[in-house]
């Protein structure tokens with residue numbers, strides 16, 4: 324595997340919205356990419372290209388990001404804060420965490436504020452799967468949601484239109500969630516099945532497959548990346564073949580996208596897996612790279628993402644462009660940021676980031692983990708149940 328090629332890399336990655344992920348690549352992985360250097364060029368398009376160094380040699384800790392990687396991995400400095408004669412040893416992480424929660428308050432502690440805004444509005448719930456409904460585990464095939472979480476999601480869907488929007492294939496995430504009452508969007512929103520009322524789906528959604536008897540009369544499919552199916556299949560097979568020698572690597576085919584996992588790969592082999600994916604993708608300019616949680620997500624270069632899927636589902640449910648609707652999207656990963664962005668635009672709804680550590684995000688609120696997600700969903704159900712009961716009671720005494 325040639326680490327010294329000196330041509331500019333055509334590999335496109337999603338724009339890095341956060342200086343910490345300069346190229347949309349976690350600093351640990353970025354530092355290990357050949358010729359990655361600070362301040363990558365931002366091409367006119369929205370993607371970032373990684374310029375290859377002329378010499379093709381990695382010869383400066385700054386230029387290849389090793390220093391960044393070392394800094395981000397070194398233990399945070401302890402700071403002593405004298406306050407009321409009490410010395411609290413807060414490290415940078417504690418201080419960063421406190422300021423982060425001020426910026427992205429807990430959706431649990433802000434619950435009253437959220438339902439206050441939801442009064443007289445129709446809430447629509449959009450849920451990511453991995454890291455949101457199920458905890459992050461080493462093996463993607465063992466990422467199961469608990470029965471308690473399943474009950475919480477089922478109860479939410481009794482009161483609010485509810486959709487799952489996942490990077491996994493739609494079939495796979497339907498199998499994992501196992502609730503037929505919901506709408507599902509797999510492949511990072513590129514494969515949507517839901518009860519779409521056609522009066523709301525504008526005719527220009529040419530990829531909308533009309534219902535058939537087998538699926539049920541009011542169920543439709545929307546697959547904007549259908550033309551990419553053969554390409555994804557081909558790249559998937561190549562990725563499997565070319566990574567099979569890397570211990571711990573796992574490649575998944577999600578129909579309209581693919582994932583290369585390095586969670587179980589020894590960190591010293593990260594440059595190998597990164598280079599391997601990079602060398603494959605450079606021959607596919609119609610595919611792009613997005614970084615998830617220790618996973619390299621390969622997706623078609625189309626103007627479609629989880630944010631577009633939220634907008635499509637709202638429109639298909641007759642809930643778009645209405646000020647009496649409050650969409651809430653709960654997610655944990657980089658690709659969920661597209662949905663957070665849509666809801667932040669025009670302040671039309673709430674994105675809730677699931678993260679135990681501070682991360683720059685377009686979300687409004689935060690939750691620490693799937694357990695807190697479940698608490699939040701159950702709180703919504705209790706609130707709606709009580710509200711419905713009091714309305715019925717009021718009507719009965721009128």
Ligand SMILES: O=P(O)(O)OC[C@H]1O[C@H](O[C@H]2O[C@H](CO)[C@@H](O)[C@H](O)[C@H]2O)[C@H](O)[C@@H](O)[C@@H]1O
Nearest residue numbers: 452453459460461463466489490582586616618
């Ligand atoms: O959009 P999502 O539903 O959150 O799916 C995103 C990716 O989730 C899965 O990978 C992540 O979870 C795995 C199981 O906990 C974990 O092992 C992996 O490191 C995480 O990245 C799934 O396997 C990916 O294909 C999805 O794209």
